[in-house]
Amino acid sequence: MHLLSTLLRPRRLAEAHCDGPCGIYDPASARIAAEAVLSMAQKIVALGDADDAATNNTRSRFTAIKEEQAEQAKRELNILWTDYFNPERTANHPDLWQTFWNAAKLCSRNKTELSVEAGEELLATIEEIHNVFWATKGRDDVPFYLAV
Amino acid sequence: MLRLAGRFTRYEIAGESMLPTLRPGDWVIVDGRAWAHHEPREGEIVLARDPRQPERALVKRIRAREPAGDLWLLGDNARRSTDSRTLGAFPPEALLGRVRWRYWPPPGAAFPTLDERETAAEAP
Numbered sequence: 001m002h003l004l005s006t007l008l009r010p011r012r013l014a015e016a017h018c019d020g021p022c023g024i025y026d027p028a029s030a031r032i033a034a035e036a037v038l039s040m041a042q043k044i045v046a047l048g049d050a051d052d053a054a055t056n057n058t059r060s061r062f063t064a065i066k067e068e069q070a071e072q073a074k075r076e077l078n079i080l081w082t083d084y085f086n087p088e089r090t091a092n093h094p095d096l097w098q099t100f101w102n103a104a105k106l107c108s109r110n111k112t113e114l115s116v117e118a119g120e121e122l123l124a125t126i127e128e129i130h131n132v133f134w135a136t137k138g139r140d141d142v143p144f145y146l147a148v
Numbered sequence: 149m150l151r152l153a154g155r156f157t158r159y160e161i162a163g164e165s166m167l168p169t170l171r172p173g174d175w176v177i178v179d180g181r182a183w184a185h186h187e188p189r190e191g192e193i194v195l196a197r198d199p200r201q202p203e204r205a206l207v208k209r210i211r212a213r214e215p216a217g218d219l220w221l222l223g224d225n226a227r228r229s230t231d232s233r234t235l236g237a238f239p240p241e242a243l244l245g246r247v248r249w250r251y252w253p254p255p256g257a258a259f260p261t262l263d264e265r266e267t268a269a270e271a272p
Contacts, residue, residue, distance in 0.1 A: 008252065010158035010175050014195055014207040016166035018228045086200045088236060 025084040027130045030103075033073035034126050035147055037110045038119030040066035045116060067111045073122065074107035080133065089136045099128050155181050157245065159195065159205070165223030165231070166207055169193065175252035182246035188219055193247040196221055196238050205244055208232075219243070 044062045047055055081100045090096050106122040109115070127144045134142045161174040170176065170193070178195050188194065190210050196219075198204040208221035208231050218237035223229025232238065 008158070008175065010160040012157060012159045012205065013162050014159040014176065014178070014205050014247070015198075016161055016163035016170060016172070016207050016223060016225075016229070017198070017204075018163060018165045018223070018230050086235075088199075 025080055025133075027076075027080060027126060027133050030073050030076035030080065031123070031126050031130065031144070032147065033069045033076060034119070034122045036069040037066055037073060037107075038116065038123055039148060040069065041110070041114060041116045041119045044114055063114075066114075070107045070111040073110075073126075074104055077103050077107070077126075077129070080129065084133070085136075092135075093132050096129075096132055099125060099132070103129065155179060156248075158251075159207075159247075161207060163228075165225050165229030166193070166209070167225040167228070169209075169224045170207065170247070170250070174250050176247050177249045177251060178245040179248045180245040182248070183243070187217075188213065188240060188243060188246075194219075194221065195244040195247060197242045197244060199235055199238070199242065206231075207247060 040062045044059055044066070047059050047062070077100060081097075085096065103122065103125040106118060106125060109118045110122055123146075130142075130144045134140070157178050157180060159176050159178050161170045161172055161176060163172060182188075182192075188210055190212060192210045193207065194210055195205045195207055198206050206221075208223055208229070210219050211222045211232075212220035214220065214237055217240055219240065219242075220232045220237050221235075222231045222233070
């Protein structure tokens with residue numbers, strides 16, 4: 001029986017494939033993470049140079065959140081780029097790879113540096129992606145809005 | 149016999165987009181010359197090259213033929229399928245063959261019903 005199954009076993013895969021169970025993509029999830037990054041950067045800057053135990057504790061917490069959300073933004077962007085976008089959808093946007101590449105680099109920069117400016121840049125880059133994303137769906141009724 | 153060996157290829161089904169017709173783990177035989185004497189037809193289960201990843205073979209069903217000959221391929225399990233709805237119509241050249249037979253599990257073999265499968269999948 002073992003020999004038989006070895007002989008019969010196919011060597012190729014036919015994929016009854018599904019990218020995700022839902023097919024729901026929205027740059028909003030990256031935008032929310034990026035907003036959290038920016039907000040944390042602003043809050044850390046607002047703490048100033050105070051060096052008491054309570055402030056140090058708060059600064060550590062804010063930094064941890066900033067880094068975690070920067071990581072999350074990168075992940076969300078990667079999902080959009082690798083799962084949603086394909087050659088067909090990028091045909092009219094040949095520079096989109098660069099936008100995503102910049103966005104990913106900005107996520108890393110936001111993680112390692114404390115820079116309100118880097119946070120704003122990331123958000124602006126995600127807005128560009130938002131515009132292209134909805135254009136590929138033929139939608140012009142989706143505004144880019146911010147939670148704050 | 150050699151000719152036949154080149155014509156038919158065994159494939160294992162992976163994924164759930166063709167449920168309930170094809171289950172993950174089913175073994176099928178694909179006919180690489182299915183359309184020597186007729187055009188691809190609506191209703192046929194086919195193997196098609198993934199337009200995003202040409203080395204990958206997708207199994208879907210032909211649901212419509214466009215006037216230009218391109219084919220609209222959908223999974224039988226629409227909720228769990230990436231198909232022409234996101235990938236667009238497939239050109240006929242993308243077809244690798246037609247799924248002709250399932251040879252394992254053998255007909256009449258005991259296997260869990262779909263309901264049982266779903267329950268099993270959800271159990272912790």
